[in-house]
Amino acid sequence: xxxxRQLTRAELAIDPIDAAKLLLGCVLEAGDxxxxxxxxxxxxxxxxxxxxxxxxxxxxxxxxxxxAGHLYVYFVYGMHFCANxxxxxxxxxxxxLLRAGEVVAGLDVARSRRPAxxxxxxxxxGPARLxxxxxxxxxxxxxxxxxxxxxxxLYAGDPVPPASILAGPRVGVAVAMEVPWRFWVDGSPAVSxxxxxxxxxxxxxx
DNA sequence: ATGAGGATCCTCT
DNA sequence: GAGGATCCTCATA
Numbered sequence: 001x002x003x004x005r006q007l008t009r010a011e012l013a014i015d016p017i018d019a020a021k022l023l024l025g026c027v028l029e030a031g032d033x034x035x036x037x038x039x040x041x042x043x044x045x046x047x048x049x050x051x052x053x054x055x056x057x058x059x060x061x062x063x064x065x066x067x068a069g070h071l072y073v074y075f076v077y078g079m080h081f082c083a084n085x086x087x088x089x090x091x092x093x094x095x096x097l098l099r100a101g102e103v104v105a106g107l108d109v110a111r112s113r114r115p116a117x118x119x120x121x122x123x124x125x126g127p128a129r130l131x132x133x134x135x136x137x138x139x140x141x142x143x144x145x146x147x148x149x150x151x152x153x154l155y156a157g158d159p160v161p162p163a164s165i166l167a168g169p170r171v172g173v174a175v176a177m178e179v180p181w182r183f184w185v186d187g188s189p190a191v192s193x194x195x196x197x198x199x200x201x202x203x204x205x206x
Numbered sequence: 207a208t209g210a211g212g213a214t215c216c217t218c219t
Numbered sequence: 220g221a222g223g224a225t226c227c228t229c230a231t232a
Contacts, residue, residue, distance in 0.1 A: 041213070043213075050213070051213090052213080052228095055229080055230090058228080058229070059228085060227085060228060060229085074213085074227090074228095075226080075227060075228090076212060076213070076214060076226095076227085077212065077214050077215080077224080077225070077226085077227095078212090078224070078225030078226035078227070079214080079215080079224070079225055079226075080214050080215070082213060082214080084213090097213055099213085116215080116216065116217095126214070126215070127213070127214075128214050128215065129214090129215080170213070171213075171214095172212090172213055172214070173213060195214095197213090
C-alpha cells in the first residue's frame with residue numbers, strides 16, 4: 001500500500017453531514033495504530049439540540065468553533081473519551097463523532113489497550129473504544145489532523161461507494177431522533193449497534 | 207457552591 | 220436487557 005494522502009483542512013470545511021460521509025473509509029493514525037472509520041455521526045451547531053454547541057460557546061466545546069480538520073476530544077460518563085473531527089470553519093460549530101472503525105495497523109498495541117475485546121472487530125467498535133485503541137485522551141483535544149507533524153493524523157482511504165453508506169438516527173441521544181445523521185459502512189463488522197437515547201424526560205403536554 | 211445529567215462500556219442475569 | 224462505575228461540565232442560585 002502506497003503512502004496515503006493526508007486530508008486537508010479545506011476539504012473538511014463543509015457541512016458535518018457531508019463531512020461524515022466523506023470520513024467513512026478514511027484512516028486515523030496515532031502512534032503505531034491505524035483505524036479505518038466505519039461509523040460516524042454528524043453534529044451541527046446551534047440548531048442541533050444534541051450538539052455540545054447547542055447552547056453556545058463554552059470552554060469544553062471551544063474547538064468545535066475553530067478551524068476544520070482539528071480533533072475535538074471530550075470526556076464522558078466519568079471514564080471515557082470520545083473523538084470528533086471538526087468540520088465547517090471558524091466561527092461556525094460543526095463536528096463528526098467517530099463512532100467505530102476497523103484496526104488496520106498496530107493490532108498488538110490495540111489488543112493490549114483493550115483487554116476486554118472478545119474479537120479484533122470489537123477493538124474499535126464504539127466511540128470510547130476507538131479513542132482507547134488509539135490512545136487518545138484530553139491531551140489530544142485540538143490537534144490539527146491535517147498537519148503531517150501532528151501526533152494524530154487523518155488520511156484518505158479506499159473510497160466507500162455511496163451505495164454502501166447507510167444512514168439512521170444517532171446513537172444514545174434522546175433528542176432530534178428524526179434526523180438520520182449517523183452514517184456507517186454497510187456490512188462492516190465494526191459497526192456498533194443502535195441504542196436509543198436514555199432517560200430524557202418527555203414533557204407531557206397538557 | 208451545588209447538583210443533575212451525560213454523544214459509554216462492562217458485567218452480570 | 221439492566222445496572223453500576225465515575226467525574227466532568229454547565230446551569231442555576
